Amino acid sequence: MDESIRAGVVEIEGHGGDQIQAYFAEPLESGSRPGMVVIHHMPGLDRQTKETVRRFAAQGYFAISPNLYWREAPGAEPDDAAAAARARGGVPDERLVGDVAGAADFLRARPSASGKVGVIGYCSGGRQAVLAACHLPLQAAVDCYGAFVVGQPPEGFPIPISNLTAQLPDLGCPLLGLFGEEDQHPSPAETAELDALLTGHGKQHEFTTYPGAGHAFFAVDRPSYRPEAAVDGWGRIFAFLSRTLEG
Amino acid sequence: MCTYLTKRLEVVGSGKGATGWMRVTSASVYLDHPAHAPADHTLNVDLLNPALGPAARVALELEPQSARQLAEAILEMLAAETVTPAA
Numbered sequence: 276m277d278e279s280i281r282a283g284v285v286e287i288e289g290h291g292g293d294q295i296q297a298y299f300a301e302p303l304e305s306g307s308r309p310g311m312v313v314i315h316h317m318p319g320l321d322r323q324t325k326e327t328v329r330r331f332a333a334q335g336y337f338a339i340s341p342n343l344y345w346r347e348a349p350g351a352e353p354d355d356a357a358a359a360a361r362a363r364g365g366v367p368d369e370r371l372v373g374d375v376a377g378a379a380d381f382l383r384a385r386p387s388a389s390g391k392v393g394v395i396g397y398c399s400g401g402r403q404a405v406l407a408a409c410h411l412p413l414q415a416a417v418d419c420y421g422a423f424v425v426g427q428p429p430e431g432f433p434i435p436i437s438n439l440t441a442q443l444p445d446l447g448c449p450l451l452g453l454f455g456e457e458d459q460h461p462s463p464a465e466t467a468e469l470d471a472l473l474t475g476h477g478k479q480h481e482f483t484t485y486p487g488a489g490h491a492f493f494a495v496d497r498p499s500y501r502p503e504a505a506v507d508g509w510g511r512i513f514a515f516l517s518r519t520l521e522g
Numbered sequence: 523m524c525t526y527l528t529k530r531l532e533v534v535g536s537g538k539g540a541t542g543w544m545r546v547t548s549a550s551v552y553l554d555h556p557a558h559a560p561a562d563h564t565l566n567v568d569l570l571n572p573a574l575g576p577a578a579r580v581a582l583e584l585e586p587q588s589a590r591q592l593a594e595a596i597l598e599m600l601a602a603e604t605v606t607p608a609a
Contacts, residue, residue, distance in 0.1 A: 317526075318557055348576035354557040358568040359576035361528055362550050398555070399526070428526065436526065491555070491562065499562045 279303040280332040282325070287341060287381045290373020295345040297378055298325050300332035307389045309414070309520035310337040310382030312375055314396030314403045317361070319344055319353035323494065327395075334513060336520075337385050341378045343371065365436070368406055375407040391520045393448075395512070396421060397493060402439065408450065409442040415519035417451045417512055420490050422460035425468045443472055449479040451515040453508045455488035455501070483511060528552040537569045537580035544578055547571050556583040565589035 282300035289295040298320060302308065311331045315324040320342045331338035343366045348356035360366065379392045393415030396404035401421020408416035418424065424439050450473065454466045461469070463484055473480045485492065485504035492501035493508060529551040537546045546569040556564040561583075569580040584592065 316555075318555055321557075351576035354581065355576040355579055357557070358550060358570065358579055358581065359572065361552065362530060362548060362568065362570055362572065365526070422526075489562075497555070497562060498560065 276335060277302070277304040278333040280329060282329050282332065285339070285381070287339070287377045289341060289345075289377040290370040293346060295342055295374060295377070296349070297339050297341040297381070298328050299337075299339045299381070300329045301337050301385065302332055302335055305387060306335075307387050308335060308337050308385070309389045309391040309393065309516075310339070310379065310385070311516070311520075312378045312382070312392065312394045312407075313338060313340040314371075314375065314394065314400035314407070315340050315343060316396075316398040316400050317357060319357040319360075321353040323496065336516075337382045337388060339378045339382055341374045343374060366403075368403075368436070371403050372407055372410045375403075376411050379411060379413065389520075391415075393417065393516055393520050395419065398422070398491060402436070405439055405446070405450065406442065408448050409439065409445040411447070413448050415448055415451070415516055416446075417453070417515065419453050419493060419508070420455060420458055420461060424461065424465075425472065426461065426465045440472060443469075443478070444476050446473070446476070446478045449481070449515070449519050451511065452480060452482040453504075453511065454482065454484045455490055455492050455504065456484050456486045457489035460490065481511075481515065483508070527554070533569065535569075539578055539580050541577070544571050544574060546578075546580065547573070553586070557581075559583040559585070561585060 280300050285297050285299040286294050287297045313328050324340050328338045328340050344356035344360040348359040382392050391414040394404045394407050395417035397419040401418040402424050404416050405418050405424050470482050488501040488504040491499040492504045531549050533549045548570045550568040552566050564583040565586050567582040571578040
């Protein structure tokens with residue numbers, strides 16, 4: 276496979292018809308392709324997130340990451356944008372769903388799009404990937420250690436998030452979950468609870484919990500990086516997407 | 523983990539950011555992933571002036587022990603009788 280790609284900033288229509296920026300990458304080689312929406316983590320649409328977008332493109336997907344903080348901080352550095360968004364209470368769930376919908380529509384509008392689109396998110400984006408998959412017509416979702424899909428945020432939480440247990444019956448696509456055994460948010464008990472809830476709802480899902488790994492084991496530039504878990508995890512992600520998006 | 527935990531408060535003072543000195547009007551204090559510090563979690567402080575835009579920010583990412591020592595040093599200084607709070 277030719278791994279040549281093109282990548283850069285695009286404008287998409289997000290929630291409420293707002294024009295927001297996104298980072299988009301696509302293979303140069305022609306052919307029908309599925310798409311992947313990459314939801315950035317709380318530190319914003321940063322270098323690592325853009326690397327992930329390019330990785331999916333090199334693997335043969337149209338890939339995009341909407342800048343969830345564009346409204347609070349248009350044109351700002353990712354860390355400044357993250358601080359501004361945090362100071363204003365974070366990203367409302369409804370807006371997240373609208374922005375992912377806009378990103379997915381952008382991918383489906385590519386001339387050679389297959390029409391199938393998946394979503395992946397890390398940390399806070401893991402929860403948001405599940406959230407999006409409960410509300411949008413997507414074909415695959417990947418939750419990498421997203422906290423508060425189940426469980427209760429502590430009292431007095433300044434950022435208005437709640438768990439997704441009431442929305443799980445609406446999950447519309449297979450879910451791949453990748454977690455660390457030493458993580459506290461989500462804890463192994465919480466991912467076991469999520470596993471049981473999804474089984475109860477008859478939702479197709481595959482969970483892997485890695486021993487010796489905590490939160491953010493995919494993050495190559497943090498001390499939390501765990502190469503064995505990350506390499507195996509990437510393998511599982513692409514195998515899962517091959518089954519769900521390329522079939 | 524993404525702790526999400528954030529304490530926000532209004533402040534009065536000045537800070538020196540990327541473009542020089544500015545008035546700061548609010549602060550966010552949180553224990554979460556750093557953008558730069560080589561640690562999984564740090565105690566982060568943003569001193570902000572939202573009216574001047576997102577880049578109007580003085581940011582700190584401190585190892586928790588350093589943050590605790592800094593907080594104690596601040597309180598110790600403020601407790602000194604020579605400090606007269608502004609009216």
